Each structure stands twice: as structure tokens, then as C-alpha cells.
Amino acid sequence: MAIKVNVDTKEFHLYNDTISYIFRVLEKSNQLEHLYYGKRIKHRDSFIHLREREIRPSGNMFEGDHTSSLEHIKQEYPSYGTTDYRYPAHMITNQIGSHITNFQFINYETLRGKPVLEGLPATYVEDDFEAETLEITLVDDVLKSKLVLSYTIFTDRNVITRSAKFINEGDEPFYLNNAMSASVDFPDDNFEMVHLNGAWARETHIDSQPLFKGIQSVYSTRGASSHMHNPFLALKRPDTTEHSGEVYGFSLVYSGNFLAQVEVDTYSVSRVLMGINPFQFKWKINPGETFQTPECVMVYSGQGLNGMSQTYHELYRNRLVRGYWRDKPRPILINNWEATYFEFNEEKVLGIAEAAKDLGIELFVLDDGWFGERHDDTSSLGDWFVNIEKLPNGIKGLSEKVNALGLKFGLWFEPEMVSRGTKLFEMHPDWMISTPNRSESHGRNQFVLDFSRDEVVDYVFKMMDDIISTSKISYIKWDMNRYITEAYSTSLDVDQQGEVFHRYILGVYKLYERLIEKYPKILFESCAGGGGRFDPGLLFYAPQTWASDDTDAIERLKIQYGASMLYPLSSIGSHVSAVPNHQVGRMTPIETRANVAYFGTFGYELDITKLCDEEKRVIKEQVTFFKEHRDLIRSGDFYRLLSPFNSNEVSWMVVSRDKKQAIVAYYKVLAKPNDKYYRIKLKGLDPEKLYEIKRGSTSYYGDELMNIGIILAGDYTDRASEYWSRPHPHDYQSKIFVITEV
Numbered sequence: 001m002a003i004k005v006n007v008d009t010k011e012f013h014l015y016n017d018t019i020s021y022i023f024r025v026l027e028k029s030n031q032l033e034h035l036y037y038g039k040r041i042k043h044r045d046s047f048i049h050l051r052e053r054e055i056r057p058s059g060n061m062f063e064g065d066h067t068s069s070l071e072h073i074k075q076e077y078p079s080y081g082t083t084d085y086r087y088p089a090h091m092i093t094n095q096i097g098s099h100i101t102n103f104q105f106i107n108y109e110t111l112r113g114k115p116v117l118e119g120l121p122a123t124y125v126e127d128d129f130e131a132e133t134l135e136i137t138l139v140d141d142v143l144k145s146k147l148v149l150s151y152t153i154f155t156d157r158n159v160i161t162r163s164a165k166f167i168n169e170g171d172e173p174f175y176l177n178n179a180m181s182a183s184v185d186f187p188d189d190n191f192e193m194v195h196l197n198g199a200w201a202r203e204t205h206i207d208s209q210p211l212f213k214g215i216q217s218v219y220s221t222r223g224a225s226s227h228m229h230n231p232f233l234a235l236k237r238p239d240t241t242e243h244s245g246e247v248y249g250f251s252l253v254y255s256g257n258f259l260a261q262v263e264v265d266t267y268s269v270s271r272v273l274m275g276i277n278p279f280q281f282k283w284k285i286n287p288g289e290t291f292q293t294p295e296c297v298m299v300y301s302g303q304g305l306n307g308m309s310q311t312y313h314e315l316y317r318n319r320l321v322r323g324y325w326r327d328k329p330r331p332i333l334i335n336n337w338e339a340t341y342f343e344f345n346e347e348k349v350l351g352i353a354e355a356a357k358d359l360g361i362e363l364f365v366l367d368d369g370w371f372g373e374r375h376d377d378t379s380s381l382g383d384w385f386v387n388i389e390k391l392p393n394g395i396k397g398l399s400e401k402v403n404a405l406g407l408k409f410g411l412w413f414e415p416e417m418v419s420r421g422t423k424l425f426e427m428h429p430d431w432m433i434s435t436p437n438r439s440e441s442h443g444r445n446q447f448v449l450d451f452s453r454d455e456v457v458d459y460v461f462k463m464m465d466d467i468i469s470t471s472k473i474s475y476i477k478w479d480m481n482r483y484i485t486e487a488y489s490t491s492l493d494v495d496q497q498g499e500v501f502h503r504y505i506l507g508v509y510k511l512y513e514r515l516i517e518k519y520p521k522i523l524f525e526s527c528a529g530g531g532g533r534f535d536p537g538l539l540f541y542a543p544q545t546w547a548s549d550d551t552d553a554i555e556r557l558k559i560q561y562g563a564s565m566l567y568p569l570s571s572i573g574s575h576v577s578a579v580p581n582h583q584v585g586r587m588t589p590i591e592t593r594a595n596v597a598y599f600g601t602f603g604y605e606l607d608i609t610k611l612c613d614e615e616k617r618v619i620k621e622q623v624t625f626f627k628e629h630r631d632l633i634r635s636g637d638f639y640r641l642l643s644p645f646n647s648n649e650v651s652w653m654v655v656s657r658d659k660k661q662a663i664v665a666y667y668k669v670l671a672k673p674n675d676k677y678y679r680i681k682l683k684g685l686d687p688e689k690l691y692e693i694k695r696g697s698t699s700y701y702g703d704e705l706m707n708i709g710i711i712l713a714g715d716y717t718d719r720a721s722e723y724w725s726r727p728h729p730h731d732y733q734s735k736i737f738v739i740t741e742v
């Protein structure tokens, strides 16, 4: 049993071998008091001694009782207005315009396994013994409504997932203004907040600041999780490193507007809130209706940030990603975007596909520009009819020809968008998200379809289905290149306009679900101008994400290092592109470009028909190398060794689960003359095993590689001739070490 209930004292202890999470029902108010979250502690018949009370000058709930202030009680799912002045986990506006709620415990249920979240992405179990779920039901008698808090603890993972459900059992509607997925009151503020920060073409950069008193948050108001912030934060102790110390991770399985916030009060209590962003959110719950929040995945690690990351990787790779591709090696692809942009025809793309086949590449992806009059980004989105001038044999003909070459065929769509001047726009001008009597802002010359409407989702499904069902398509890149402005839906009542953003993302999930159901073997790659929607929500539908439009190997070191904080390598879309690089103009060696791209889904995005024979030879070798090692890269344990955020050298490695094999990558960004000695200390190996580093002659014990490290200095003898013939340093050098048990 991973959930123990002390029935008399109404205490709940969720635990497994590594973590404990404890809360109780308050005797007088029947609200929930949080007692502990962290490293596993022993179960006891009572945890009453963990209550923490102080008499403070503040409002109290009960007369004569000076310790009943909710402001000074750590809570599970707090409300505002009855003595707690901090930002709450939920807020409701009821029939008389009041925001006061009082949800009181009535009962609980424990279930083996983990129930699905209807209509929402979530982690899952394949066997009921993998997890246990506690559902706490609270009721507000005035509102005549229930609140169900769900907690799932995984048996063999240091993971607890949380979500909340509101059920209106009364006769009147009420409005939900705020419904967090999780709230945790930590007893102190001795933490740094780690989060992933960015912008288009420089996503997922790691940021970390000590907590300060007051509110600190990352969030999105853009309709997508966004390039700017990931729906993630971690609280780490100041002395926590990548590989040691305590850290608490919070990750929201959601792709729309989110809030990830920490409020430190004046007594140094730190409240973490995570959920749908309450900003402009207002959801009407009619009698008999329910509202289910997305899921928050909480990870506790005593093994530093890398330990937290490995837990997320394992969980997301195996129990969030689903379907046919979950456990399969992903095809090495070539995408024509940076090779041709909008200017291509059938001959050109077939030329690329043919050359790709010769090099061992497995999938050709036709990107933007194949439909309508799409010669640049000003037109045609929404008219998913093939452009016959470019592709006289249609997508059907092209896909057949590519398949005949021995490659799979993939296609780009941007399903959520519409351009002015299209047939779709003329037929349904009201299907575009816009606010009556206000101007309409464009983003990349395009407008957003109102995916909160089922008929819009139906129409787009039909259009995509027409193409997919008549062609040989194995992969779809689903792009989304702008954020939402003037959010409003003409299909919703005035008092429901606060629902648009959430309904929109539910519409996106619906379309994905229908496509997956009909085409379970198609591999989806999500994309939003690169990593604008790289979030756990979309991983439930698309096993991989195009991590960034920045394909420069050196920029990618930071982007991929940051993404690995949460996301498994099997989900990080990464390609080798041309030099000078199209985003930053940098010239990097083709070896380094591949040495970075290997640590993801791997592919190419350049015009290989223009490469010289030597470059083709190198690519062929790279493709062979990746095929040989992709299983290890996809399923091994990932270790961050040297960070690009604070050093000129970067290193990471993947170790197989049985510790028999590993691949280590080392990158030196700028060359230095007559430099110091370098070593890379490895992680995760078996100290007792003897390993061989491929192409080397010596073998090393795991304990040597982890404590002394790989010695990077050249293997020189004392021959004078070596002075002149030694390799000279240059910028952007990298090395890969393949390590195998002898």
C-alpha cells in the first residue's frame, strides 16, 4: 500500500521507497492542512505532532481560538477571504457575487492505478500496481458543490501527480475564476527557483534565482505554453547541484496559458501554485457540470537536478508519450525547410529525397509551402489543397514516389491557422478568433481559427483527413506559428468569454486525438515556431517536438541542455543544418553539428544535393553511427556533466540501463591557445565494470572514469615530429566517446 490513512486522526500519508507526502483534516473546520512533503519518512499512527502553530496577530476562524488563522496553517488547496490573504489555489464567484468558499472534507477513496483525465492529456499506468490514487472529496454547503482533489503516487517513481475537479450539484451556475492543479505550502524559503526561459530561436534557457519575499512566477498569457517560459519550475536548495541535494520539480501537463508561481510570505512559508493561468480565466459551471483541471506532476529528488530530470524523462518517455511510436526507434529524417523554404517543385524535393536515401536517411519531410498559393508566409493557410504547379502529381503522387525510393514520407500542416484571401476565410470569416468592433492583429500575416468551436475542429479534421487518407503519409509535423490576440469567440455567451483560451487548447487536443485514433501509426512532431509549445501536454499526442527554429549547433547546446531539464532526448527534435547557419551565420564543423543533433531525434535540414562528396561521406557515417546507437540514446539515462550556461566546455552523456554502454559528448565552444589540461568526469557507470573507449587501446574501470575522468590531452609520445603534426585547435570542436563494457 502506498497510501496509508490514519482514520481516527484523519491523516493521509502517501509514500513509496523515496518520498512521503502527508496531510490531514483540521478538526474544527474540516479543511485540509499540509504537513510534509519530501524524502520518505516512517509511517506513524499519528502525525499530529507535525502541526506547526504560532499565536500571531491575525484574523482567526474561531472565536477564542488564536491559532485558527488559515494564513498560518499550511494548506492543501487554499482559498482567499477567510483569514488567508495569500494567493489561493481556487477562486469562485457565486450567485450573489461573493468569492468566499468553504470546502470541507466529507470522504475519501483510494484506488489502485490512476484514472484517466477525461479530455485532457495526463500520465498513465499500464498496470494498476504501478500507482495508487487518493481522491479527497470536499463539499461547500452554501455553493452546493463538491471539490475532488486527486493525488496519484507512483510505486517505483518519486512522483506524485495532482489535479482538482469542481462539481456543481446546486441549482444555479457559478463561475470558476481560478482553479489550480496543485498547491504546496513549504515551511521555509531556503530555495532557488529554477525555470526555463526563452524566446523564439532561444528556447529553454535555464534560469535560477534565490526566492525572495513576495511573489515570483513564470506564466503564459499567449494561448500556448510559449517560447518565453515552460510550464515548469523547480525549487532547489542553494547547495543542490546537478547530482546532489534536494529539489522539488513541478511540471504542468498543459499547452495553454499557465501559471507557475511561488509566494513567500513574511514568515518564510513558500507557497507553490501551478495550473491554468487565472489571468482572464473565468469558467461557467452550470448545475450538473464539472470542471477538471489539468495535471501537475511533482517530482522530489534527493539526487540533484539531474536526478529530478531523470525521473521526468522516464515518466514522460514511458507513461505520458503513448502509442505506436513510444518504444520504437524514430526514423532519421530530412526536412526540406532550410533547404528550399517555399521554393521547390516535385523534381527538387525528389532530388533531395533520392540523395537522402543514398545516405541512409529514412524519412523525407515536406515542410511549409505545398498548398494553395503559398509562395511566402502571406497566404493560403486553411486551404489545404495541393499546389499543382509545384507538385503536379499531388501529395498522393509525391508520397508514392518517395515511398518508392525506399523512404517514408512526412508532411507539414499548420491546422490551427487561416490566412486572409483563402476559401476557408471567405466561407467562414467568423471562424477566426477576433473581438467584435476591434481591429485584428496578425502574427506572421496569419490569424488563428477558433478551435473552441467543434465545427471548426470538424472542418479541419476533414481537410487533413482528405489528404492523409489518399496519400502514403507516415509522419506529420504540426506547426503553430503565432500566439492568440483579441481572444473572443462569437459562439460563446458574454459571460463565457473567459473560457476561450482553455476551450481553444481543448479543441487542439480533440483534433490530435481524432487524428491519432484514425492514424495510430503516424508519427507526430509538434512544433510552434520551434519550441513555442514544447510542453508535456503535447507529448501525450506527439512523441517529439521541434525544439527550436535555431539549428546552430552552438545555440542548440543551451537549448537542448535546458530542454533536458524535463524532456527526454526521445522528444527533442534536433537536426544538422547548413553553414553558414541560417539563424546566426556561424560556421561550425559538420561533425560538431551532428554531435549535438545526435542527442535528440536526429535528422538533417539542408540541401544535401549541393554537398560535396566528402560531406556526403561524412553524413553517411553519421547516419550509420546514429542507427547503431539510437536505442541507447532514446532509452538510456541522461547525465548533464558540464553546463553551457557557465562554461566554455559542455558535456553530457547517456548510459544504458544495464550500465554496459555509454555515449559521452564533449564540446569546446571557443578554442584556446596553449590551454590547460581537461578531463571529463563521468556519471552513472558501474564502478566495478571495466570499460573500453572505442578507438582507444586502454580500458578503464568505471570508478576511474567517474573519479578521474576521461583525460582529454592528446596521447603523445616524445617524438619530435609530433610537435608539427599535432592537430591544431579551432572553435566549435567536439568529440564523442563510445564506451562499452569489456
Ligand code: DGJ
Pocket (backbone or CB within 6 Å): 337, 367, 368, 412, 479, 481, 527, 528, 529, 530, 546, 548, 549
Ligand atoms: C516554423 C517551424 O518551426 C519551421 O521549422 C518551419 O516549419 C516553418 N515554421 C514553416 O513555416
